Amino acid sequence: MSKEKRVAIIGAGPSGLAQLRAFQAAKQKGADIPEIVCFEKQKDWGGMWNYSWRTGVDENGEPVHGSMYRYLWSNGPKECLEFADYSFDEHFGEPISSYPPREVLWDYIQGRVQKAGVRPYIRFNTAVKSVTFDEHSKKFTVTSMDYTEDRLISGEFDHVIVATGHFSTPHMPEFSGFDHFPGRILHAHDFRDATEFQDKHVLLIGSSYSAEDIGSQCYKYGAKSVTTSYRSKPMGYDWPDNWTEKPLLAHVDGNVAHFKDGSTQHVDAIILCTGYRHDFPFLPDALRLKTSNRLWPLDLYEGVTFTPNPQLFYLGMQDLWYSFNMFDAQAWLTRDIIMGRIALPSAQKMEQANQHWRELEDEIETDANAFEFQGAYIDRLIRQTDYPAIDIKAVNQIFLQWKKDKKADIMGYRNRCYTSVMTGTDAVPHHTRWLDAMDDSLEAYLQRTARPSNMSVFRPAKAKATTKVPSKPQHQMASHLRDNRHSITARPKSQHLGASHSARSAD
């Protein structure tokens, strides 16, 4: 591994940070790592998790990256996304609930990379404007706009790793009548604050996670009614009384929405929960991944190496069941390919492997098949590197339980608790039920107040402790807040107490 190699990472969100951590982990073990430059359009790291009130374009005229909204709480158990090399226990020093709000997860993501000290690799406030590849020199030229210095800078790189995510560029269909709809029409990407829709009749077009969660937000914060409109089939949850599922919107006439079944509904605002497009405006045709949101995009060997030009990598471009820890698995593998620890097979073999995975993907019938497919993929990657092992089967069990919990109580599933497959720690219920928890700040979250006591914890079979909880939590802010907290006035009674006790005794 030669120091002369230069690697560009585009984006410092969860994927880009995973890549930085992967290289730093190798360096920590004594390896000679390439020269790394990470380009980040925003002024801080965390990508989507770095909330901004801004919509449209940012202060530099760049399209706002984030689709994050206020009051977002994780819609899947944190036990399914936990880093294998940096547990929630290590970060918070004690058990927390399974569905933390945005700021808590952002804090967790930051804890690892602060510990790793990778911030100096990142050029903030710098947007990549173009990437080209020279066939003779076999080098990429990355041209970026440094908004702090107000100038374009070009540099040569041997590898480019695209870590810009795929939930930033909205897919925005138009429906007849939008031009004359008297109210706000927005995409989920521009949704920021549910209180704007208080006392309003809100229509959401779509039936996937955005519609489900933004609709729930609107319900929670006082919308008069929520109508969701599906293309193929309703979500089918046991919705509150003022929530209706309708077939696809046909057109709007003034304030009246007309649906395919002929029914109508008065609506005050329309939110397009119509998904996102894989969009890489800085890449020329030959380097651009072209895919819909699916489990196995083609042209990516092992899900990361861009086969038409294997010096180029993409992270996290799959439809996401797994997320943070999948990015890790991909980042560690990408690192090892770049550092020559793992050799790429012939173009033909890479293509065959892609086709094989695509065939397996095509056989998927159920949601369980889908996360098992993705789990198997992650497991395969991890086995090739020194990333710590993950008990994928146990995580899959948690995914399955999560689906059941949602089905049983769509407005209450976030009150459920699961056991970490990394540490064996049982989550503890949050002090306030999700539907009543209006303040989603880190400070409010970490307050020690009475916790509900009637919650059981889902513990997957064979969940095993793989990480020791350290005697001191890693993160400054968490520890600062902890010092100011009230003493515990009540503890959950019915939780299964296991390895989590080591965390408590450390506090």
Added chain:
Amino acid sequence: MSKEKRVAIIGAGPSGLAQLRAFQAAKQKGADIPEIVCFEKQKDWGGMWNYSWRTGVDENGEPVHGSMYRYLWSNGPKECLEFADYSFDEHFGEPISSYPPREVLWDYIQGRVQKAGVRPYIRFNTAVKSVTFDEHSKKFTVTSMDYTEDRLISGEFDHVIVATGHFSTPHMPEFSGFDHFPGRILHAHDFRDATEFQDKHVLLIGSSYSAEDIGSQCYKYGAKSVTTSYRSKPMGYDWPDNWTEKPLLAHVDGNVAHFKDGSTQHVDAIILCTGYRHDFPFLPDALRLKTSNRLWPLDLYEGVTFTPNPQLFYLGMQDLWYSFNMFDAQAWLTRDIIMGRIALPSAQKMEQANQHWRELEDEIETDANAFEFQGAYIDRLIRQTDYPAIDIKAVNQIFLQWKKDKKADIMGYRNRCYTSVMTGTDAVPHHTRWLDAMDDSLEAYLQRTARPSNMSVFRPAKAKATTKVPSKPQHQMASHLRDNRHSITARPKSQHLGASHSARSAD
């Protein structure tokens, strides 16, 4: 003039269309014109005047260009922006009011370029991504993304004309508390429909045209209150009772806005009317105009030729009093420089000229000084080309009267009428007073119903007819709608009847 020259025009809004018309006008007179390619990001022409309900990014992931909103009516007399080579009379075939709504002006803009047949020059749905200049070949390479074909295309050009406007990239300051404001925060750029703010307390930051007009829209469409917040001084109009002018916002605390004078106001939504930035993300540093919004940006000889690289031109980059007809004057001049009809002086002389204009600009004290300055500039350009003469002194008189009319009645000035300096035609009052005219469509506008009869017309001294009204109006849609209109039931009584009669008799 050789056919081999290639000219790229970036943008098909009022400026870009003026440039196409300028070249076509020369061709019509028998000249040999360069090869022209006009790149337009949107799917149709008209730039800002091509209204879209979209905000943020468009269907291609490109930042939405338009800042246009529903129910916008011209906020200056149409007599100040009339084309000298294509009058309102020629387009509509009869007199119309002085402050038409957006769709009526869009129709007018389109009428001229449809007549000229310049549409084939335009590549729609194609965004320019980068422009570079090669010092050896003295050619520009323009790289554009054709979203219809989904591919990047590069081409060489001898000249580039930037006609992308400067009201698209918002200047978006942040105020303390925005991250936790429970309601919508948007820039004027993303404002689309005032009915969204019905029954709301709306805060507008700013005291220029956007704040004035968007506040007026909100008032007209039922906002509970309008608060505008100024940095230097209040606008000082005789506002309605529920409109308050406050000093600059200091911070927001929940729903409460705190101003610099210590006063507070409950607000439900915040609209940043904080202006726009000259933004050319497709241009490298060396080709990029850097200026604030002012009457004489430096580095532009005659206001158009980019002196650091005189093969590059910018149209319409000035602070705008004059608009459409100024773009024309600039486009005709740019055409003649490119076609070698007008020679550029030495770099030193261009710089001296720029400094001279800048000194004159620095002496401006009043609004009248400002539009007189810009009028003198336009007059200078027109005298160098074959663009039809404009009686600039008469237009300046109309500007002055417009200022008086606004001061006298900020919610009623759009009911006033002025006389065209091009045709001598008196405007006629719209059938409905602006404050009561909720339907702003072209169809509603052209309906022949009773018109208010108590309006006098402002006729500038020495206004002269320079264009004959043709026997048939040029524009299809207008003529189609005209066929379906009701017969006239009343006519304005007090208007001055002049050359406008020839238009009526043609109907």
